[in-house]
Amino acid sequence: MLSWQVGRVKITRIVEMDLPVPATCLPQATAAELRKSPWLYPHFVSEDDSILKLSIHALLVEAPGMKLVVDTCIGNDRPREITGGLPLATPFLQHLGDVGWSREGVDTVVCTHLHVDHVGWNTMLENGKWVPTFPKARYLIGRREYDYWRTYDDEEQQTMLGDSVKPIFDAGLVELVELDHVISPEIRLTPSIGHTPGHVSVMIESDGERAVITGDMTHHPCQMAHPDWMFGDDDPKAAVLTRSRLFAEWSDRPILVIGTHFPAPTAGRVVRDGVAFKFEV
Numbered sequence: 001m002l003s004w005q006v007g008r009v010k011i012t013r014i015v016e017m018d019l020p021v022p023a024t025c026l027p028q029a030t031a032a033e034l035r036k037s038p039w040l041y042p043h044f045v046s047e048d049d050s051i052l053k054l055s056i057h058a059l060l061v062e063a064p065g066m067k068l069v070v071d072t073c074i075g076n077d078r079p080r081e082i083t084g085g086l087p088l089a090t091p092f093l094q095h096l097g098d099v100g101w102s103r104e105g106v107d108t109v110v111c112t113h114l115h116v117d118h119v120g121w122n123t124m125l126e127n128g129k130w131v132p133t134f135p136k137a138r139y140l141i142g143r144r145e146y147d148y149w150r151t152y153d154d155e156e157q158q159t160m161l162g163d164s165v166k167p168i169f170d171a172g173l174v175e176l177v178e179l180d181h182v183i184s185p186e187i188r189l190t191p192s193i194g195h196t197p198g199h200v201s202v203m204i205e206s207d208g209e210r211a212v213i214t215g216d217m218t219h220h221p222c223q224m225a226h227p228d229w230m231f232g233d234d235d236p237k238a239a240v241l242t243r244s245r246l247f248a249e250w251s252d253r254p255i256l257v258i259g260t261h262f263p264a265p266t267a268g269r270v271v272r273d274g275v276a277f278k279f280e281v
Contacts, residue, residue: 001013001014001015001095001098001099002264002265002266002267003099004211004256004258004267006204006205006206006209006210006211006256007186007205007206007207007208007209008063008064008186008206008207009061009062009063009186009187009204009206009211010061010062011059011060011061011062011204011211011213011258012059012060012062012099013057013058013059013060013258013266014057014058014059014060014092014095014096014099015055015056015057015095016056016057016058016073016074016088016090016092017055017056017073017074017088017090018053018054018055018056018263019054019055019056019082019261020046020051020052020053020054021051021052021054022050022051022052023045023049023050023051023052025052025231026052026222026229026230026231028226028229029052029222029229031049031050033226034049034222035049036225037222037225037278039278039279039280040221040222040225043263043264043265043281044220044221044222044262044263044279045222052220052222053263054219054220054261054262054263055261055262055263055264055266056073056074056117056261057073057260057266058070058071058072058073058092058121059071059213059258059260060096060099060101061187061202061204061213063184063186063187063204063206064184064185064186065184066107066108066183066184066187067101067105067106067107067108068106068107068108068109068110068183068187069106069108069109069110069121069134069137070109070110070112070202070213070260071110071111071112071117071118071119071213071215071260072109072111072118072119072120072121072122072133073092073117073118073120073121074088074116074117074120074121075088075092075119075120075121075122075123075124075133075164076088076089076090076092076120076124076125077089077124077125078116078120078160078163078164080116080117080156080160081116081156082116082117092121093121093124093133103133103134103135104134104135104136105136106134106136106137107136107137107138108137108138108139108140108183109122109134109137109138109139109140110140110183110189110200110202111139111140111141111142111145112192112199112200112201112202112213112215112216112260113142113145113195113196113198113199113200113215113216114141114145114146114149114157114160114161114165114196115196115216116156116157116160116164118215118216118260119160119164119165120160120164121133122134122139122164122165122167122168123163123164123167123168130163130164130167131167131171132167132168132171132173135171135173137173138173138174138175139168139173139174139175140175140177140181140183140189141165141174141175141176141177142176142177142178142179142189142198142199142200143176143177143178143198144178144179144197144198145196145197145198145199145200146165146176146198147198148196148197148198149161149196177189179191179193179198179200181200186204186205186206187202187203187204188202188203189201189202189203190202190203190212192214192215192217192242192246193235193238193239193242194217194233194234194235194236194237194238194239194240194241194242194243195215195216195217195231195232195233195234195239195242196216196234197234197235199215199216199217200215201213201214201215201217201246202215209254209256210253210254210255210256211255211256211257211258211267212250212255212256212257212258213258213260214257214258214259214260215260216231216260216261217239217242217243217246218243218259219231219261220259220261220262221259221262221278221279223243224247224270224273224276224277224278224279225273225276225277225278226276227240227243227244227247227276227277228240247270247276247277248277250269250270251270251271251272251277252270252271252272253269254269255269255270256268256269257269257270257279265281267281268280268281
């Protein structure tokens with residue numbers, strides 16, 4: 001399992017599933033256009049240019065006095081559109097244990113936004129009932145994000161809220177927070193709206209070192225070369241402005257950028273490349 005040290009903070013990637021998607025899901029991502037960014041190969045695009053490589057994973061952040069999970073994937077036992085309507089049965093919790101973490105030892109969970117692949121392991125099915133996976137954690141959910149989705153007219157979204165969000169509210173574990181919420185001396189949220197109305201990324205600073213967990217403000221490194229390429233952004237204009245702004249802020253600085261959907265090696269640095277950017281790993 002991949003891990004990174006940022007000062008006194010350790011970040012570990014726990015993979016739920018790989019998610020290769022056809023390059024045709026981005027109409028602009030032709031072979032000719034992708035080949036203009038040779039740094040995308042071999043990690044992020046297949047050699048035949050047909051597949052964009054993605055991953056669904058959680059990030060475990062161990063800071064002084066805190067064990068934090070950022071984004072909780074899809075979760076087992078839920079038929080979702082993203083899984084072809086079939087429920088997953090992955091060893092996600094076993095992987096958690098493999099790195100020395102326990103469900104009871106997690107004290108904070110952050111959902112960068114409320115999409116099905118970022119909230120699933122908030123809960124787990126136990127004796128036919130959805131219960132909090134991390135029973136001693138406080139779950140931090142953006143107030144703006146929650147207010148938007150709780151009345152959104154979409155059947156799968158409401159099903160997700162019912163099995164992955166409502167049970168943690170019922171257990172009294174949710175704290176609704178603002179876009180710039182400070183979690184600890186080393187960890188804070190930063191606004192990165194556009195993909196969803198209340199989307200946040202997670203900034204980590206410790207002993208002079210810095211990292212950011214992107215969430216879905218970017219899905220794939222090709223968006224560094226093309227901030228205007230979109231994966232289902234709720235507000236396309238805001239999403240493009242966010243990507244352009246944050247890539248510029250992170251570029252050519254010693255900031256480790258950890259992509260929430262980037263496959264291995266997952267983390268690297270943003271570097272200016274002409275009028276846009278590239279990802280150096």
